Amino acid sequence: MPAHVDGNALAGPMSELFAFDVTVATAVCGSCGDNAHMGQAMVYVSAMGHVARCRSCGDVLMVLVETPNGTMLNVRGLTGLRIAPTG
Amino acid sequence: MTTWRAATVASTARLTSTARSIVLDVPGWQGNLAGQHLDLRLTAEDGYQAVRSYSIASVGPGQLVELGVDKVVDGEVSPYLVDEVRAGDQLEIRGPLGGWFVWRPADVGPVQLVAGGSGIVPLAAMIRARRTSSSVAPFRLLYSARTPDDVLFAPELDNAGDVEITFAYTRRAPDGFARKPKRLDRTDLAELTLPPADDLTVFVCGPTGFVEAVADGLVSLGHDPARVKTERFGGA
Numbered sequence: 001m002p003a004h005v006d007g008n009a010l011a012g013p014m015s016e017l018f019a020f021d022v023t024v025a026t027a028v029c030g031s032c033g034d035n036a037h038m039g040q041a042m043v044y045v046s047a048m049g050h051v052a053r054c055r056s057c058g059d060v061l062m063v064l065v066e067t068p069n070g071t072m073l074n075v076r077g078l079t080g081l082r083i084a085p086t087g
Numbered sequence: 088m089t090t091w092r093a094a095t096v097a098s099t100a101r102l103t104s105t106a107r108s109i110v111l112d113v114p115g116w117q118g119n120l121a122g123q124h125l126d127l128r129l130t131a132e133d134g135y136q137a138v139r140s141y142s143i144a145s146v147g148p149g150q151l152v153e154l155g156v157d158k159v160v161d162g163e164v165s166p167y168l169v170d171e172v173r174a175g176d177q178l179e180i181r182g183p184l185g186g187w188f189v190w191r192p193a194d195v196g197p198v199q200l201v202a203g204g205s206g207i208v209p210l211a212a213m214i215r216a217r218r219t220s221s222s223v224a225p226f227r228l229l230y231s232a233r234t235p236d237d238v239l240f241a242p243e244l245d246n247a248g249d250v251e252i253t254f255a256y257t258r259r260a261p262d263g264f265a266r267k268p269k270r271l272d273r274t275d276l277a278e279l280t281l282p283p284a285d286d287l288t289v290f291v292c293g294p295t296g297f298v299e300a301v302a303d304g305l306v307s308l309g310h311d312p313a314r315v316k317t318e319r320f321g322g323a
């Protein structure tokens with residue numbers, strides 16, 4: 001498996017779409033129920049896009065693909081995402 | 088929301104034989120927290136684009152933003168930034184980004200920083216933020232570098248006041264240095280970092296393999312995984 005980085009790397013591409021900071025949002029993994037800040041996820045970055053995996057079970061939480069025709073965001077692996085109040 | 092905007096290279100300075108400080112002039116920059124990064128985008132003449140993340144070394148007001156980039160020899164972007172980019176060149180950035188791997192001057196608890204190679208960049212920003220805010224939070228840094236010549240921001244770290252700094256080397260240590268060159272192991276972490284405590288925050292940054300080994304070692308020493316914050320730079 002190629003080396004991964006942290007969920008921190010999702011901040012840029014996600015900030016193009018949403019006003020909240022994804023790295024401090026709490027993700028609930030659809031596979032194992034782990035609760036963690038997205039900043040703690042394992043993120044695999046390639047020319048294709050970003051794949052975020054659960055730090056606990058390794059299953060896919062989120063896939064984000066940026067193309068010239070728009071961004072594809074798949075969050076099927078999440079049961080929920082709790083977004084912290086800003087400020 | 089954050090999106091791409093133009094930045095101009097204001098100045099560059101060599102940090103080591105493989106690393107360079109790059110100061111960007113970003114009109115409208117609103118400042119950043121210590122530990123945040125930005126995404127940098129280069130566009131070739133044929134339209135091909137490459138995006139990479141870089142931690143921000145600077146803190147405080149103004150529209151000048153400093154990065155510290157170390158060259159990955161076979162890399163696509165870093166050799167250009169270290170060897171070619173010049174004052175006046177234009178590129179695009181989006182940021183500042185991320186609120187997880189950050190230290191805020193209002194945080195009063197003790198802080199342990201652990202850097203591997205260029206992983207010092209966001210941690211140097213934290214040391215700068217602590218100084219400019221006159222924070223008295225206890226700070227300790229353990230910095231693993233290949234050799235003494237590979238230390239980024241060396242003069243600044245030598246004058247970091249009451250931040251307790253320990254260097255460790257992996258390939259060559261200075262003459263008379265007690266610890267022989269090797270990677271950080273669990274014994275080093277036990278001896279050279281603050282012990283687990285409820286109010287302690289640990290920031291670990293560097294190549295992915297380094298961060299992994301250090302974070303695992305710290306957790307095995309009893310640190311709460313939730314208080315060990317990591318920033319993996321990629322690579323082996």
Ligand SMILES: Cc1cc2nc3c(=O)[nH]c(=O)nc-3n(C[C@H](O)[C@H](O)[C@H](O)COP(=O)(O)OP(=O)(O)OC[C@H]3O[C@@H](n4cnc5c(N)ncnc54)[C@H](O)[C@@H]3O)c2cc1C
Pocket residue numbers: 003005006008009124139140141142143155156157158159161162163164165166205208209294318319320321322323
């Ligand atoms: C949040 C974040 C912050 C970062 N901050 C900094 C920073 O402050 N300073 C800095 O110099 N870099 C930083 N990086 C790493 C940076 O984004 C690039 O990965 C790095 O500059 C290499 O890019 P490249 O295009 O030269 O290499 P690529 O063309 O992407 O990769 C070439 C080869 O090198 C390997 N590789 C990729 N990254 C690294 C690495 N970091 N170390 C060793 N091998 C690697 C790849 O696996 C590949 O085999 C950061 C990364 C992240 C995710």
Ligand SMILES: [Zn+2]
Pocket residue numbers: 029030031032033034054055056057058059
């Ligand atoms: Zn899981």
